[in-house]
Amino acid sequence: MKNKEVATVRTITGELIGGFILYGLVFGILYSFIYSAIINRIPKDSLILTAIIAIILQGITVFCIWRCSIATTFRKRLIEKDDVKTVMKNLIIFTVIISFLTAMINFAQVNETVENEINSKLTVSEMYMKYLYDYDDDEIAQYDAEKEKIISETKSRLYTYLAVLEIGLLAVYLGVVPLQKKAILKYEV
Numbered sequence: 235m236k237n238k239e240v241a242t243v244r245t246i247t248g249e250l251i252g253g254f255i256l257y258g259l260v261f262g263i264l265y266s267f268i269y270s271a272i273i274n275r276i277p278k279d280s281l282i283l284t285a286i287i288a289i290i291l292q293g294i295t296v297f298c299i300w301r302c303s304i305a306t307t308f309r310k311r312l313i314e315k316d317d318v319k320t321v322m323k324n325l326i327i328f329t330v331i332i333s334f335l336t337a338m339i340n341f342a343q344v345n346e347t348v349e350n351e352i353n354s355k356l357t358v359s360e361m362y363m364k365y366l367y368d369y370d371d372d373e374i375a376q377y378d379a380e381k382e383k384i385i386s387e388t389k390s391r392l393y394t395y396l397a398v399l400e401i402g403l404l405a406v407y408l409g410v411v412p413l414q415k416k417a418i419l420k421y422e423v
Contacts, residue, residue, distance in 0.1 A: 238308075238310055238311055238312045239310065239311055239312070240311070240312045240313065240314060240423055241311040241312070241313060242317070243317045243320045243321055243324070245311070246307060246311065246313055246317070246321050247321050247324040247325070247328075249303075249306070249307040249311075250300075250303050250304065250307050250321070250325060251325075251328055252303075253299075253302065253303025253304075253306050253307055254299055254300065254303050254328075256303075257298075257299045257302045257303055257306075258299050261295050261298055261299050261302075262295070264295075265291055265292070265295045268291060269287070269288065269291055272287055272291075273287065281391065281392075281394075281395040282395070282398065284395070285395055285398045285399040285402060286402075288399055288402075288403075289399065289402035289403060289406055292403050292406055292407075293406040293409070293410070296406060296407055296410050297410055297413065300410055300413070300414050300417070301417065304414065304417045304418060308418070308420075308421040311421070312421050312422065312423045313418065313421055313422055313423070314422065314423055315422045315423065318415065318418055318419060318422055321418065322411065322414070322415050322418070325411065325414060326408065326411060329404075329407045329408060329411070330404070330408075332407075333400065333403060333404045333407060336400070336403075337396070337400040340396055340399075340400065341393065341396055344389070344392045344393065344396060345389065348385060348388055348389050348392065349385070352381070352384075352385055352388070
């Protein structure tokens, strides 16, 4: 603890968030490989199991990211005891903002991906259906209604998966906060 400077809330918060981003990239790559290896071994229709696995792996990942960020930040610094509460408040705000932005991006991507995937795969089939099989307007309308129903059900299922995933991830990210605080308190003066 000797020869360490006592840093401001702004410095500590900035370095912790910067470390989170930096280590997040490194651990994110590792997470992707492990997640893919596990997910490739379970049934594709098991979205809840997929969400649970993602939440558990994210929990481990975020714990490691914050540990590394804290260790790096406090290598040459200390923090005043009164400043720990403010730093923790800043980290909670950062976590909630990141979780919210991630959820918004994920929901938007699911919506766009479902539409694009289904429409791109069915365009050729629909062209053949209209020109080769001489379906009447009622049959085409019934087909369109069934297609929209399937798209709606698929989106609903994926939105449920995403909701479980995002709520679970927010809980995990906020659940790591007490561990962060405990680790930061080791560096208080």
